[in-house]
Amino acid sequence: MAPMDVVERLRDLPGLALLESARPGRNARWTYLTADPVAVLESPADGPDVFATARRVLGRLAAGPFADRDAPPFAGGFVGYLSYDLGRRLETLPSVAKADQELPGLRLALHDWVLAWDRRTGRAWLAGRALDERIGRLDERLASIRERVRSPLSRPAPATEPPAAFEFRSGLGRAAYEAGVGRVRAAIARGEIYQANLTRRLETPFRGDPWPLFRRLRTGDPALFAAFLDLGSSPVTGAPRAIVSASPEPFLSLTRDGLVATDPIKGTRRRGRDRAEDRALARELLASGKDRAENVMIVDVLRNDLGRVCAPGTVRVPRLCRLERTSAVQHLVSTVTGRLQPGRDAFDLLTASFPGGSITGAPKIRAMQLLEVMEPVRRGPYTGAAGWIGADGAMQTSILIRTFVADGARLTLHVGGGITWRSDPAEEWDETVAKARGPLSSIGGLEVTA
Secondary structure, three states: OOHHHHHHHHOOOOOOEEEEOOOOOOOOOEEEEEOOOOEEEOOOOOOOOOOHHHHHHHOOEOOOOOOOOOOOOOOOEEEEEEOHHHHHHHOOOOOOOEOOOOOOOEEEEEEOEEEEEEOOOOOEEEEEOOEOOOHHHHHHHHHHHHHHHHOOOOOOOOOOOOOOOEEEEEOOOHHHHHHHHHHHHHHHHOOOOOEEEEEEEEEEEOOOOOHHHHHHHHHHOOOOEEEEEEEEEOOOOOOEEEEEEEEOOEEEEEOOOOEEEEOOEEEEEEOOOOHHHHHHHHHHHHHOHHHHHHHHHHHHHHHHHHHOOEOOOOOEEEEEEEEEEOOOEEEEEEEEEEEEOOOOOHHHHHHHHOOOHHHOEEOHHHHHHHHHHHOOEOOOOOOOEEEEEEOOOOEEEEEOOOEEEEOOOEEEEEEEEEEOOOOOHHHHHHHHHHHHHHHHHHOOEEEOOO
16 A cells, blocks of 8 residues: 555544655655654753753664564654754854744654555565563554554545645845845855855745645655654644655765765756756756855765764765756755764764755854844754654654745745855846745745735
């Protein structure tokens, strides 16, 4: 049974989470579905270690390996997101941008069971890990899920509805965004930074069910790291909240034996109207000194971040500036790898690397400080991370780009781009418009100007 068919049988459970590889690709293999968490963390721990509580809670799940080598890498643990603004706990930043979304800085839900689909073998799994060594309780929960999956739907799955005409407006108009590009270039000229990732937020009023939006998004703009995260009802409006993502960009992956990988995306062109134009745009991107320099700068940031927690001499760059495509755009993508030092774990890796260098700038901390002044609203989940952290120490996360956030009052979508000295303000604006076009059109939306 396909994941979307199973979701319809579980949608009444709280905390539904779907992490889906919806587009074939190098990293596309596993899709995970879970719900009804046994615990939820919605704030970082006090003190210097923001993940202290998360470590303790994750330790309640059994962590041993499975006998079957084909078993899914994730069979229980945390599923959720880290807000970009969690970085404020990890680094010293000014407080200027308006925080107007009532969402937690992190939301990590502890799940003791997972449904997993393997694209490579075609197999589906129902797996779990006992909480507090209560094997009998796990057996009962797995039996309940198995019964739900096998039972007929109590209601038919919703048909694909005609898209609503969502009109999104940007918090930064063209003139203001282009002025921001100029301010970044001025900071570069002063020697403060080499690059910064300037963003703007589009929004529209919305208090409806976010799930149909995800169904449209995954069809219109399939992604390697599609995600739907139910965040519960807004305490202010009572409307449902969720993260609806079609991200193409992985953040950090970690195997249970300590192998780390990250794949930053920098450099973008739209897709062509025909094959000849598409290839011409790809050649232009591959030959662009500005885009390659931008990508290489971020690779250096990530090499530095991984070097803080990886064993000396293990950080490598096996792929640099290769071309990858989605339905709407084409990118330059690199890969950085390493091996964790003994005694380090997924939370140490997140502390050293969050938020991702590809969506901040170089040097990262100074770029974040400047962006806090230039962007009028806080980013919230956008450019944070979503994914899973297994009880056995493995992890897979994505960068939350091409992501809608339903916060109970509105639907928001951020877009942005890396600004370097060579950036042209008008071209940077046009790039953000191109980046927004794919996800907006998928849900029947468009960007309008005043």
